[in-house]
Amino acid sequence: MTIYNFAAGPATMPAEVIQQIKADLPSYNDSGMSIMEISHRSALFEDVFQKAQQDMRDLLKIPDNYQILFFQGGCTLQFTAAPLNLANKYHKIALLDSGHWADRAGDEAKRVGVKVDVLDSTKADHYTKLPVLESLPADTYDYLHITTNNTIEGTAYTNLPETGMTELVGDMSSNFMGQAYDVKKFGAIMAGAQKNLGIAGLTVVIVRNDLIGKVKDLPSMVDYQLFAKKESMFNTPPVFAIYAAGLVLQWLKDQGGIAEMERRNRQKSGLLYDFLDNSDLFTAPVFKADRSLTNVVFVTGNPEIDQRLVAQAADNGLVNIKGHRSVGGMRASLYNAMPYEGVEKLVDFLTKFEKDYRGLH
Known part of the structure; x- marks a missing residue:
């Protein structure tokens, strides 16, 4: 894996x-x-x-x-x-x-x-x-x-x-x-x-x-x-x-240098933010104009769900997405070395997690 x-x-x-x-x-x-x-x-x-x-x-x-x-x-x-x-x-x-x-x-x-x-x-x-x-x-x-x-x-x-x-x-x-x-x-x-x-x-x-x-x-x-x-x-x-x-x-x-890195980082973060903005379970609390390209914070509003998600993500090879203790929720850091495929995998996992959660509630 x-x-x-x-x-x-x-x-x-x-x-x-x-x-x-x-x-x-x-x-x-x-x-x-x-x-x-x-x-x-x-x-x-x-x-x-x-x-x-x-x-x-x-x-x-x-x-x-x-x-x-x-x-x-x-x-x-x-x-x-x-x-x-x-x-x-x-x-x-x-x-x-x-x-x-x-x-x-x-x-x-x-x-x-x-x-x-x-x-x-x-x-x-x-x-x-x-x-x-x-x-x-x-x-x-x-x-x-x-x-x-x-x-x-x-x-x-x-x-x-x-x-x-x-x-x-x-x-x-x-x-x-x-x-x-x-x-x-x-x-x-x-x-x-x-x-x-x-x-x-x-x-x-x-x-x-x-x-x-x-x-x-x-x-x-x-x-x-x-x-x-x-x-x-x-x-x-x-x-x-x-x-x-x-x-x-x-x-x-x-x-290709810094400009190319920024382009990729905008593409990666855009993929994740687009999912979050259209989700019924997850929220990206940061004002859109001030969002980071490299550290994407998101929450469900329920610490127990967040904890379950972090554990299941790790089981699926998506590690270290637990948010900082002062904020809670989740955080995906999309630095230069994170490939686009990694963000795709994360979005796929979050999509399935939300679907399964809705099926139980």
Whole structure:
């Protein structure tokens, strides 16, 4: 039985990438050393590192005046690093509260003494729609923080908020490389790799050169300027995770790039949303205009039915569709590596489940 993994992260990987990793495990590039044991200072890894950075720059059309930095610690660490590095003039940031991870970003900024103004929140609507930026006073905030895709709640920005002269900082973890955004609209982007880019353990930061190096004596492991100077090798980087990301980046190029990924993701999510919108049993609670392409949330309204569905889905090879505990119901994460066939199988299963349920009631 084919298994389709709808987990929110760590998530499904391209089959071709897994096969390449399998081939490289015993001896990478005929070196006699496993990819898991090559030195980060070796020529072997230098080639991996440089190619991964260049492929990312090509795919995202990252201008030359932006740094690509590789960190560990997930975006949770970047919720601390970003305000430490970037909130250096007003020591105050603005935030659009679109869900759990946006709220967490605000909490972490406060912990390092940065004032956080929540300009809009949709918490009262259970985060079923995106907050709206009505106005952003000039010369007030160091940056506006947004979460481009809310993994838990199933919302995503298609049109970015207009911030004028204020820098925009985006946590792009769950739709990084899966939806096209103009990097030039951001002062900085952060993204954990474990959704669309590879395995857990790597976090990418893309930041414009003129924004870094303005704060002295930062802790080394969160200092953007230091990591730029050391080419992300201030300490031992996550070698295996960078290698895996490099393979995914090459796979993305082979597939046609980010625009093609977004087209496929729209096709996959459209198939599932169309079913949900015409279902009598299931509901997709997110406002249509704000729906995520990559994390589709749906419910029956009955936790017992939801639990039964999740168990039966797993028996049919459709695993990890249980929703986050704060939302309940189900969630299907349709990252780049999820094939269209997987979504077809899910819709077929949901159709049969609904038919059987109606037959019993």
